[in-house]
Structure formats: C-alpha cells, structure tokens
Amino acid sequence: MTVTPVYLRTDVAPSEPSRRIVDDRPRLLLTDEHDMCPGCGEPLAVRCFCEAIEDLGQGNNVIVVAGIGCYTTFSMSLAIDTVQALHGRAPSLATGVKRMKPDTVVFTLQGDGDMVNEGLQEVIHTAARGEHITCILVNNGVFGETGGHMTATTVLGQRTKNSLEGRDPDYHGYPILIGDMLAPLQGTVYCARASVHNPAGVARAKRYLKKAFETQIARQGFSFVEILTMCPTGWFIPTNEGPAYMDEVMGEVHVTGELKVDGVLRTTEDLKAEWARKAAEAAARGGGPSFDVEHTPEGGEV
Amino acid sequence: MEGSEAIAEAAVVAGCRFFAGYPMTPFTEVLEHFAVKLPKVGGVCINAESELEAVGMAWGAVATGNRAATGSTGQGLSLMQESFSEITMAELPIVLFNIARGQYDYYQSTRGGGHGDYRQIVLAPMDVTEAVEHCQLAFWLAEKWRNPVLFMGDYLLTHTYEAVEVTEIDYGPVPDKPWAVDGSSSGTLDAKLVSSLGFDKVGRPHVGPQAHWLRLAEKWAVMREQEQRSETAFCDDAEVIVVAFGTLAKFVRYVVKELRAEGHRVGYVRPITLWPFPEPAVAAAASGSHVRTVAVLENNAGQMIDDVRLSVLGRCPVVAIGGISTDGSGFGMGALLDPAVVRERILSALEPVSA
Ligand code: SF4
Secondary structure, eight states, X not given: OOOOOOOOOOSSOOSSOOOOGGGGOOTTBSOSOOOOOTTOSHHHHHHHHHHXXXXXXXXXXXXXXXXXXXXGGHHHHXXXXXXXXXXXXHHHHHHHHHHHOTTSEEEEEXXXXXXXXXXXHXXXXXXXXXXXXXXXXXXXXXXXXXXXXXXXXXXXXXXBTTBTTOOOHHHHOOOOXXXXXXXXXXXXXXXXXXXXXXXXXHHHHHHHHXXXXXXXXXXXXXXXXXXXXXXXXXXXXXXXXXXXXXXXXXXXXXXOEEEEETTEEOOHHHHHHHHHHHHHHHHHHTOOOSSGGGOOTTOSOO | OBHHHHHHXXXXXXXXXXXXXXXXXXXXXXXHHHHHHHHHTTOXXXXXXXXXXXXXXXXXXXXXXXXXEEEEOHHHHHHHHHHHHHHHHTTOOOEEEEEXXXXXXXHHHHHOSSSSSOOOEEEOOSSHHHHHHHHXXXXXXXXXXXXXXXEEEEHHHHTXXXXXXXXXXXXXXXXXXXXXXXXXXXXXXXXXXXXXXXXXXXTSOOOHHHHHHHHHHHHHHHHHHHOOOEEEESOTTOSEEEEOOHHHHHHHHHHHHHHHHTTOOEEEEEESEEESOOHHHHHHHTTSTTOOEEEEOOSSSSSHHHHHHHHHTTSSOEEEOOOOOOOTTSSSOOTTSSHHHHHHHHXXXXXXXXX
C-alpha cells in the first residue's frame, strides 16, 4: 500500500478556517491560558497527559499530585482533582491517595528539581514498592522557577546561574539519569523518556504516557515517564532556539526512548547506540536524518 | 493491654484506616500494632522509607477524606515539620502521634518546628485509659476543625499495661468533606484542589494567601478559646500550685493527694491540651492571695514554664522543680518518674521562702 503524503496547499484558499492550538484545548484544562514563558515545553507535556488520560476514558477518574515548579500553576487550571504537595514529596502523597482510592488513576507531576534533587528517595522507593501510580517528570535541566539554577539533571557544560562557566564534573558532579535508576527496579513495570521539542516527540510522549497509564490501570505496578521540556528562560537562549538546544545539548545526554517495556530493559547508553546505528543506516541509504524526528529507537512510528 | 496497643486499637475504633510510620524507640510498638490491626479492617499501614515519606503518605490518604495518621518520636517529628505546616495550611484533619523520649518536645509540639503561622491542638494523656479517649478525641477534633491534632505520649504511656476496654466514643457529628478528592469531579468544572496556599481552580473566586492565612489565624483564635482542657484540684487554699502534664502529672496527682492528707496546702493544675494552653485555668489557680508559688514540674530543662509564666503574668513567683531526667539510653524514664522524687521536689517548693 502506498501512502500519499498530504501537503499543505498554499495555492488555493483553505476550505475551512484555520484552527488555533487553543481551539483544541483538552477537556481536562479549565482555561485556554497559561502563564508560562513563550517557548516553554511544559504546557506541551501537560497537553500530552491530558489527552492520554482522555483517550483512555479516565477523564472522570483521575487524581494528580503536583510538585512545586513552574508547572505548579497547572494545579489551578487542570480540570483534575489535585492535591498540592511540597517540593519533592509528591510520590508519597500519591501513595497515600492511591492506597485509599485504588480504583482511580493517580499520577504525580514533578520537575527535575522536585523529583531528582529534593525528592529523589521518594520516587525510588515508590517505584521499588511497585506502587500503582504513574510518576511524570518534566525535565528541563534547570530550576526554571527560581530563574535558571543547576539541578541534578543539568548536563555537563551547561551554564546556569550557579554554574556560570558551565557544569564542571570536578566541581559540580555529574547529572543523574533518573530513568536508568528506576527502570531496573522490580516494582517498575514501564519506564520511558520522551521529548516535546518537535511534533514527533510530542506524539511519542503521548504514546508513552498512554502506555504508562495502561500499566497502572492493569494494576501491573509502577510506571514512569520523563518528558524533556524546553526552558529557554532558564537556558538563557532565545525562545526559538529552545528545540534545537534540546536536541543538541540536553537530548544528547538524556536520550529518548523506552527504558523498560514488557520486561525488556534498556539503558540510556543502549538508546544512544541505537540512535547512532539508525543514523548510520539512514546515511548509508543516502538520506541522513537532518533533525531528530527519527529519534525513535523503538522503531518506525513518529 | 499495653499502651501502644491500646492507642492503635483506639485509632482503629475511631475509624483510622491509614497509617504510615518509620520505627523508632519508643514509638515502634505503636507502628507494629497498626501494621497488624489496619489490614484486618480493610485499612493500610505502610512502613515508610523515612519520616518524610510517612507524613507524605498520611497527607495523601487524608486528602481523600479517610481518617489517617502518622507518628514517631520527637526526633522523627522533627523531620516531618515542613509537612505539618503545609498540612495545617491546607486544612487537612490528620492525626499525629508523638511518642516522645521524655517531655523534651513540649516546644516542638506547641510552637512547632515548621514554617509560618500554624497551630495544632495537642492532647497529652496521663495514662492508658485517657490515651484511649484522647486518641478518639483527636480524630474527632481534627475533623471538627479541619486541623491537625497531635497526640503526645511517651515511653511510660506506651509501655504500661492497664486494664482498659477500647470502645467507640461518640463525640457527635463532624462536618461533611466536600474538599476530599476522589477523582470523580475530574473532567468537570467542579474539579478540586487541596492546597495550602488558599488558591482554587481557575474560574472560582480565588482567595489567595493573604485572605487564606488571615482566615486560618481567626480559626485558631476560636480554637484557642474553645478547646482548652485542664484538670484543677486542691487549689482553693493552696500555697503552692504544681503544674505538670502527661504521665508526670499522674505522679503529681498521686503525690499531691498524699501531701494534702498530711495537711500540706498544695494543689495542682494539669494541662490536658498543651495547645491551646489552659491559661485561664492556670491564672485562676494562681490568683488567690494564699498562693505563694507556682511550681512547674516537667521532664526537661524548662519549656512549659514559659506558658505558665505567660498565664501567671507575675501574680506570684513561678519556679521550676523538674529538670532533665532520662535513662542511660536516652529513650526512656529517668529518676524523676518516681513518686518519692516527685514528693521531694514538691516539698522543696512548699518550704517557706527565707526572708
Ligand atoms: S522558566 Fe522555564 S520552565 Fe519556567 S515557565 Fe519559563 S520556560 Fe517554562
């Protein structure tokens, strides 16, 4: 079967009025507006989980426990029952919620400062217990809310307000790849890392989130999805350079893909090798991937 | 029944369905009993990875409208203080157990180690019988006020066997819980937000921190008026008023009765709630011209004495007759928890002041 690509026609008038992105506001958002910076990736991540939950028919049966970060503003605008946690503490609260409401879908929304700095032991023990919740990490490698400071996931060389000359391993230590810590735990059933810096990444993030929620609904155990999100403000770059910076700087370290699915474990190093292999194959075919829309080691679908 | 078991049993009878804790002497046995009892009634007890997670889990459980509790010793509660502040600001009716090492946590329990303005009712039972009552009262008061209640026990309380029957006490109705999350209002304009900041979902009138915190301060002012509990005895003509709380107060009751029988003019006030502190009761006892001294007996270097001074307000001298008293391990009871020692201390306050 041949697939005919659909191109945007620019030679004729559109048959219907164009739609703005807010026209497709997910039902689980109470407003079209958010107060994030232009170019921020977090609203995209929010859209992904809202749509994933709706697609699974769980829109009236879901509770979120929100951490503290820029995304905390969504505590007020999500049409989802919300418990506001302290910085780092969302997984323990979500545990208490889920144990008392075992038939609901319960997830946490946390940033890298929240989950990987302050609350690291919470997410690890929650995974180890095989708690039937989903933890969502929106990872941008900085404390965006405080104005761009180093977190545990800041990549080497990255300049932040407290690593002005770039993160130096001798002085600041190395970044933590949290997915690689969670995936091997027996209680973890699904573990993946996605990115929202391009449409393919957004689609993948949503797909991973659906798989994670399905894991939870099937009472299989703990599920984790990390979503890399742009933070041009905290990265001190022009807004429109966010996606490229994500691809070339963060994405090189926090490589996207599934780290645990159906009992098969992969490390970030494995994902990196798969990407390299695919790039080499593509180059051999004569068409090298120009941007990481092909960053899909699990194959095909973008 | 041992005190620790009676406490867990009373909590279960009061409807507690979730407990999370981390073992620590002398609190450990309370956790052990919850671990046995809760699953039998369809509840959950989690051995948390630290006190930080224990309080977080109980916070989440209570946000669903279930009765939930956590606890530790004062040391463990030190770790939980950040959450105590936030849970209080979020108006969640959690119950907290401090099975303290001695009485060193008076400041912690009444002032709190957490941030900001916040208040919690603190109940300090003197024996296992009263603990069974207070345990149930704690859950009721917490829901009545949508405010955490702290139960203050110690080594002696949890490790003493008393013949008690744990039966349900009906303290009356509690308010509905329209704030509790269950996921069913998700996807609607009625989605809920349990937050300490006083904000609500978009589209509803936002209160905001200023108004929220003011309202809470007003609530605590009313609680302060309405929830003071204390026991006063033999104070009508007393020259010396002894003030003591918790298990130590049980010794004081016994010794004061004994001294009265011998003709000494001594009475006592036993604060049952440490917050709100029964200031009027202490002030009233200290008011007569017959009162020479108010003597504070506490098992620490002097903490409650501040509240006693604030109640007496210079009407008469306030002296400390207690002090630091612990065993070799630092967990248990020292020499002070002995009627003979308590008697000697009270007698020292009765001695006429030399001119
Ligand atoms: S600081 Fe960064 S994370 Fe925060 S809203 Fe701005 S772009 Fe987004």
